[in-house]
Amino acid sequence: MAENLNPSKLSLSNLSPAQPRKERKRIGRGLGSGKGRYSGRGIKGQKSRAGSHRMRAGFEGGQMPLAMRIPKLRGSTSRDAMPIGPFRTYSQPVNIRDLDRFEAGEEVTPETLKAKGLIRSIRKDVKLLGVGEVSKRLTVTVHAASAAARDKIEAAGGTLTLLKEPKVHKPRRDFRLNRTASEAEAEGQDAAPAADVEDDEATQETAADE
Numbered sequence: 458m459a460e461n462l463n464p465s466k467l468s469l470s471n472l473s474p475a476q477p478r479k480e481r482k483r484i485g486r487g488l489g490s491g492k493g494r495y496s497g498r499g500i501k502g503q504k505s506r507a508g509s510h511r512m513r514a515g516f517e518g519g520q521m522p523l524a525m526r527i528p529k530l531r532g533s534t535s536r537d538a539m540p541i542g543p544f545r546t547y548s549q550p551v552n553i554r555d556l557d558r559f560e561a562g563e564e565v566t567p568e569t570l571k572a573k574g575l576i577r578s579i580r581k582d583v584k585l586l587g588v589g590e591v592s593k594r595l596t597v598t599v600h601a602a603s604a605a606a607r608d609k610i611e612a613a614g615g616t617l618t619l620l621k622e623p624k625v626h627k628p629r630r631d632f633r634l635n636r637t638a639s640e641a642e643a644e645g646q647d648a649a650p651a652a653d654v655e656d657d658e659a660t661q662e663t664a665a666d667e
Contacts, residue, residue, distance in 0.1 A: 478570040548582040548601060551575050553609050554589020567600075582621065591615075 487493045498505040503518075515522050538584025551570060558573045559565055567579045576583060585597060594614040600621045602610075610617045 482564055511588075524580040532657050547578045549578070550584055550586050551599070552586050552588040553591045553606055556593070558594060559593065561595070563593075563595060565597040565599070566593050567598075585617070586612075 481488055482492060484492045484496045494503070503509050515524050516521070555575050556565060556576070559569070563569075566581050567576065570576045570583060571579050582600035585599050585602040585606040587603050587609055591609055591613050595610065596616050596618075597610055598618045598620065601619060601623070602617055607617050
């Protein structure tokens with residue numbers, strides 16, 4: 458019985474947390490609570506409003522944000538600046554000299570290039586460049602190729618097939634005259650002989666008057 462009456466022994470009657478509990482801060486419960494009236498937010502202003510502490514990323518206090526200022530300027534993220542920015546394209550380069558790993562008459566495709574360890578992925582375009590020489594007759598099928606690479610492949614007796622046709626750039630039009638440079642040059646050549654004929658006729662008339 459003496460052991461049961463010992464106050465140092467742990468029992469349901471003397472249980473207590475290992476660390477004292479901290480009371481929750483009660484906001485707006487009268488002036489006596491210490492957080493009444495303005496609830497610790499001060500008087501007026503942006504941060505006294507509801508939701509003011511959950512501002513979105515890039516918010517600059519009502520000032521024109523950076524995300525809205527930048528697109529007004531031309532830069533590396535515009536469509537004209539390809540292949541930089543969000544409109545960028547990427548191709549895996551393979552040089553002519555790397556094709557020595559293939560045997561004569563073998564077919565070169567993105568799949569075989571990956572099998573030989575020349576490229577990492579077949580999901581990205583492959584472009585053949587003309588660095589080095591090739592002496593084997595190969596059948597090459599890639600997405601793009603330089604003019605030098607094409608010449609060297611064909612000179613060795615091979616063939617080159619493109620999986621993507623190159624883009625044809627339209628001639629730049631002068632919108633002030635509504636014609637291209639080549640059209641303007643052609644018009645100038647056509648107008649020159651007519652001017653020469655008029656000069657010759659004027660010379661003949663002057664000679665006849667004399």
